[in-house]
Amino acid sequence: MASKSKPAAKARFERHGLTDEQLVEILRIMLMHRTLEGRGFQLNRQGKIPFASAGEGHEGVQAGAAMAFQRGRDILVPYYRDLGLDLGVGLTPYEVLLSLFARKADHSGGRQFPHHYASKRLGIHTISSVLATQIPHAVGAAYALKVRGERGRAVLVTFGEGSTSEGEWHEGMNFAAVHKLPVVFLCENNEWAISTPADKQMANPNVADRAVGYGMPGVIVNGFDPVAVYAVVNEAMERARSGGGPTLVEAKCYRFLAHTTDDDDRTYRSREEVERRRRDDPVPNFERLLVERGVLTPEGAESLKKAVLAEANAATDRAEAMPYPAPADLYTHVYAGDHAPWR
Amino acid sequence: MAKTDTKANALDRRGLTDEQLRAIFRNMLLQRQLDNRGFQLNRQGKVPFALGSEGHEALQAGAAMAFERGKDILAPYYRDLGLALGIGLTPYEIMLSIFARAADHNGGRQFPNHYSSKHAGLMSFSSILAAHIPHAVGAAYAMKYRGENGRAVLVTCGDGTTSEGEWHESMNFASIHKLPLVMLVENNEWAISTPLDKQMGQPEIWKRAAGYGMPGKRFNGYDPVETYAVVKEALDRARSGGGPSLVEGTCYRFLAHSTDDNDMTYRTKELVAEARKNDPVPAFEHRLIEAGVMTAADVDALRKDVLRETNEATDKAEAMPYPQASDLYTHLYEGAWQPWQ
Amino acid sequence: MAVSTGSKILNNVEAVRETLYEAMKNDERTVILGEDVGARGNVFLITKDFINEFGEQRVIDTPIAEASIVGIAIGMAMEGLRPIAEIQFADFIYPAFNQIVGEAAKTRYRSNGEYTCPLVIRTPYGGGVRGALSHSVSIEALFYHVPGLKIVAPAFPADIKGLLNAAIDDPDPVLFLEHKKTYRLIKGEVPEGHYTIPIGKADVKKTGNQLTVVSYGLYVHWALDAAQQLEAEGLSVEVIDLRSIRPMDRTTILQSVEKTRKLLIIHEDNKFGGIGAEISAMVAEEALFSLDAPIRRLCAPDVPAMGYAEPLEHEYMSSPAKMAQAMREMVTF
Numbered sequence A: 001m002a003s004k005s006k007p008a009a010k011a012r013f014e015r016h017g018l019t020d021e022q023l024v025e026i027l028r029i030m031l032m033h034r035t036l037e038g039r040g041f042q043l044n045r046q047g048k049i050p051f052a053s054a055g056e057g058h059e060g061v062q063a064g065a066a067m068a069f070q071r072g073r074d075i076l077v078p079y080y081r082d083l084g085l086d087l088g089v090g091l092t093p094y095e096v097l098l099s100l101f102a103r104k105a106d107h108s109g110g111r112q113f114p115h116h117y118a119s120k121r122l123g124i125h126t127i128s129s130v131l132a133t134q135i136p137h138a139v140g141a142a143y144a145l146k147v148r149g150e151r152g153r154a155v156l157v158t159f160g161e162g163s164t165s166e167g168e169w170h171e172g173m174n175f176a177a178v179h180k181l182p183v184v185f186l187c188e189n190n191e192w193a194i195s196t197p198a199d200k201q202m203a204n205p206n207v208a209d210r211a212v213g214y215g216m217p218g219v220i221v222n223g224f225d226p227v228a229v230y231a232v233v234n235e236a237m238e239r240a241r242s243g244g245g246p247t248l249v250e251a252k253c254y255r256f257l258a259h260t261t262d263d264d265d266r267t268y269r270s271r272e273e274v275e276r277r278r279r280d281d282p283v284p285n286f287e288r289l290l291v292e293r294g295v296l297t298p299e300g301a302e303s304l305k306k307a308v309l310a311e312a313n314a315a316t317d318r319a320e321a322m323p324y325p326a327p328a329d330l331y332t333h334v335y336a337g338d339h340a341p342w343r
Numbered sequence B: 001m002a003k004t005d006t007k008a009n010a011l012d013r014r015g016l017t018d019e020q021l022r023a024i025f026r027n028m029l030l031q032r033q034l035d036n037r038g039f040q041l042n043r044q045g046k047v048p049f050a051l052g053s054e055g056h057e058a059l060q061a062g063a064a065m066a067f068e069r070g071k072d073i074l075a076p077y078y079r080d081l082g083l084a085l086g087i088g089l090t091p092y093e094i095m096l097s098i099f100a101r102a103a104d105h106n107g108g109r110q111f112p113n114h115y116s117s118k119h120a121g122l123m124s125f126s127s128i129l130a131a132h133i134p135h136a137v138g139a140a141y142a143m144k145y146r147g148e149n150g151r152a153v154l155v156t157c158g159d160g161t162t163s164e165g166e167w168h169e170s171m172n173f174a175s176i177h178k179l180p181l182v183m184l185v186e187n188n189e190w191a192i193s194t195p196l197d198k199q200m201g202q203p204e205i206w207k208r209a210a211g212y213g214m215p216g217k218r219f220n221g222y223d224p225v226e227t228y229a230v231v232k233e234a235l236d237r238a239r240s241g242g243g244p245s246l247v248e249g250t251c252y253r254f255l256a257h258s259t260d261d262n263d264m265t266y267r268t269k270e271l272v273a274e275a276r277k278n279d280p281v282p283a284f285e286h287r288l289i290e291a292g293v294m295t296a297a298d299v300d301a302l303r304k305d306v307l308r309e310t311n312e313a314t315d316k317a318e319a320m321p322y323p324q325a326s327d328l329y330t331h332l333y334e335g336a337w338q339p340w341q
Numbered sequence C: 001m002a003v004s005t006g007s008k009i010l011n012n013v014e015a016v017r018e019t020l021y022e023a024m025k026n027d028e029r030t031v032i033l034g035e036d037v038g039a040r041g042n043v044f045l046i047t048k049d050f051i052n053e054f055g056e057q058r059v060i061d062t063p064i065a066e067a068s069i070v071g072i073a074i075g076m077a078m079e080g081l082r083p084i085a086e087i088q089f090a091d092f093i094y095p096a097f098n099q100i101v102g103e104a105a106k107t108r109y110r111s112n113g114e115y116t117c118p119l120v121i122r123t124p125y126g127g128g129v130r131g132a133l134s135h136s137v138s139i140e141a142l143f144y145h146v147p148g149l150k151i152v153a154p155a156f157p158a159d160i161k162g163l164l165n166a167a168i169d170d171p172d173p174v175l176f177l178e179h180k181k182t183y184r185l186i187k188g189e190v191p192e193g194h195y196t197i198p199i200g201k202a203d204v205k206k207t208g209n210q211l212t213v214v215s216y217g218l219y220v221h222w223a224l225d226a227a228q229q230l231e232a233e234g235l236s237v238e239v240i241d242l243r244s245i246r247p248m249d250r251t252t253i254l255q256s257v258e259k260t261r262k263l264l265i266i267h268e269d270n271k272f273g274g275i276g277a278e279i280s281a282m283v284a285e286e287a288l289f290s291l292d293a294p295i296r297r298l299c300a301p302d303v304p305a306m307g308y309a310e311p312l313e314h315e316y317m318s319s320p321a322k323m324a325q326a327m328r329e330m331v332t333f
């Protein structure tokens, strides 16, 4: 199932119907993803923000999957490592920086950890940090689409391979299969859950093999290949949108960085392993591929990178200048009205 | 069963002796008798609640025969009367539970059919579905950790219970650690009023095994001998370090879910009557006679014996005292306790 | 309470049923989901035949998976449906604890008001029905600590209808507790048509001036029986039915305590860390000098649940006689 798109290979470049413009957009999202996450780590080292996490290694999965998302129709229920997906469905770098800086203008008003976006406008659900809790929410959202007869809409829900060990993952998969719901389960299998390697997380390394047991299709795709991811997710989303029920997609990737700025991955994995896996880094690989195939000129690639950096810088400055929430903001939005527990 | 079969064809005994075959059949008869008794007592107003496993007799009697007393652990659920009997609980113990007497294993605290017996290797469990499955996994881990080869845990649940998150979490953990565990699903096609097609996206639970990287198998739960063979194979694998298995026995719930349920609100008489045609109890009787393991007269005598034992157990248990009010306060912690010290 | 055109006599099961029926009838966004709510129509037959009238898309027999029953309902609520989730017995709510406390109660807060979770979770609770350790528990104290959640536990048919309507209309998650022993035991007049009772308002079910009794659920009925006994003895007890547990009605309690100068709190849940603890603390903070006697709590013993055997259940549960005795002691203190 996994298609390998090695840049050096002379094999035909299968673009799965994507236009040059879309291919470049995928690269732009991947570059922005990486730049903003680098920015998060920098700001953390500078002592400007207490926490950052990153999806380095997930850029291909996320930019590819985002291309299969139909803005204004589909619903995204992401998890905390999905910056690239969020950008890909329309979140701006400024919104990302507001979240990193925990400013009042952030979607959660500075309440949540970074990368826990919610945007009704874009169809991004609010999520917590508690793993797998978003899975039943996505399934419930898909049920709402189905019960209202809203054909042509689907839900995309994502999670790491570690989250597939949670009971709620199983419950969500099962319910979606019973009701043939318009939902795509996208597992970003980066082989690590903080310090826990996949072989301590599951006996069978292929999450997608569980799909049969639920009575839905399961597909494995090379997550370092954004175009392959796009193709698989797009097919699954199309099936969901047209009443064909759910799909489990497993994108194999790798987590290049530590889990978060609070984690030191040298305590549980070797530098050699990480270095070896870095050789398949999807960001430079995809850039090279587009240049080789003439989708982008070398100069075009350079100016794209400059533009991304400039936008990230502008977003950083603008967000940093914004105010924090006020102490009084602690008390709002507990309920619709006021909320004294004693009346 | 076709009469023209030779004896050998009529009964592939999978290594079971005549004595074992008869013990399986006795267990099946006893299950049915005790189930009836519970429902009778409920109708007579003597007990507030009863629950039967009609349709599961062969599955449970067969599986119990694969259990090694004194070595294996059983983590059952509330519909496992036959398994409890098959690993050594007595009809008297069953009746104590139905009557909620002080001498009951849990002192009359739990619902009927919630047995527990450390002596028999039967783990205590609650009415909360699937909550016992992680416990079974933990017990299997303890065996593995202590290097107790030759022991295994047999854990059971209904088809509906496989939808719980804890079921999945347990299967996953057991397979990661290759634990000595057999997950036996008793698929009776119903979870109270919920049929299989509302419970899961595809009806064959054993197919989930591959996703966990463990062997899975489905078998005819109306056939106690086949059940025995499948469960024994899985238990043997577990006992010898080969890891866990998921085995699924198909059967049917002939009765309502419990005395509190009226199944005619959600399924038809005809449907149940159709399923009853495959009733495993007369079918196995027929096979044993056919194969010459028992005569019709033997069966008659056995029936009488089972009825006698049931009656004696009923009378003896009914005569026992209830727990006392002060028993409400015991066994919360080790030693005396007050929330304010 | 809005008085409407007519009324009829319903028991508590019928009051829940009628209210759910009207909600399904009046609002297409309403869906009911839970174990055995469809073909069987719930184990207490509350939703019997709903599936025939409203279809299996809106009356969903779920797999046995409580965490996701609530989790899926949250997703539905976030996307514009008005789910009413049922947990078959309160004892089975624990697997869903995180979805209720960690997710539903925080949805609005964590999205800074962008997403909301208008969701009702109904569940039968309470003992006295030979439900043993796992079909009889009270769960309110485990949840009332949680901001973002509302909890109601009405005990009379008219209150059930008004508060269930309020819960369904409410823009936030509401845990709706139904005492299962009152289901067929308690009957009363219920107004026709749609009306609501505000969540957070207690109700004085009997006036009196020598002692304030605060209770809820089955025990309100028993407390009223006991208070009638005392009335015959010439002792005057006021009985407040809390009805709502979060938010709770300070005004009604304080007004009463200032009049009677004595407070007895009665509940079926354990005493330690129970609802009575919060009420005692509030009254001690706000009205200590109005009290002529120490506050007293009559609650369940500190054991996990009532046993199945009759003597164990009997010992666990209070009774009108025990309540009358406690009231007598308080009045004559």
Ligand SMILES: Cc1ncc(C[n+]2csc(CCOP(=O)(O)OP(=O)(O)O)c2C)c(N)n1
Binding pocket: A081, A129, A130, A131, A132, A159, A160, A161, A162, A163, A164, A188, A190, A192, A193, A194, A255, A259
């Ligand atoms: C319910 C829950 N348990 C544990 C955690 C702590 N935790 C946060 S991330 C994480 C690892 C998740 O791994 P995976 O699902 O593979 O996603 P990844 O971080 O690798 O993208 C853990 C254990 C949590 N947030 N929630």
Ligand SMILES: Cc1ncc(C[n+]2csc(CCOP(=O)(O)OP(=O)(O)O)c2C)c(N)n1
Binding pocket: B079, B127, B128, B129, B130, B157, B158, B159, B160, B161, B162, B186, B188, B190, B191, B192, B253, B257, C035, C064, C066, C088, C092
């Ligand atoms: C956690 C939990 N949820 C719900 C229930 C209520 N309940 C008791 S038995 C049952 C059906 C179980 O079906 P299945 O697992 O197929 O076993 P069967 O009764 O058919 O043998 C349900 C829903 C429960 N006891 N525990």
Ligand SMILES: [Mg+2]
Binding pocket: B158, B159, B160, B186, B187, B188, B189, B190, B191, B192
């Ligand atoms: Mg079943």
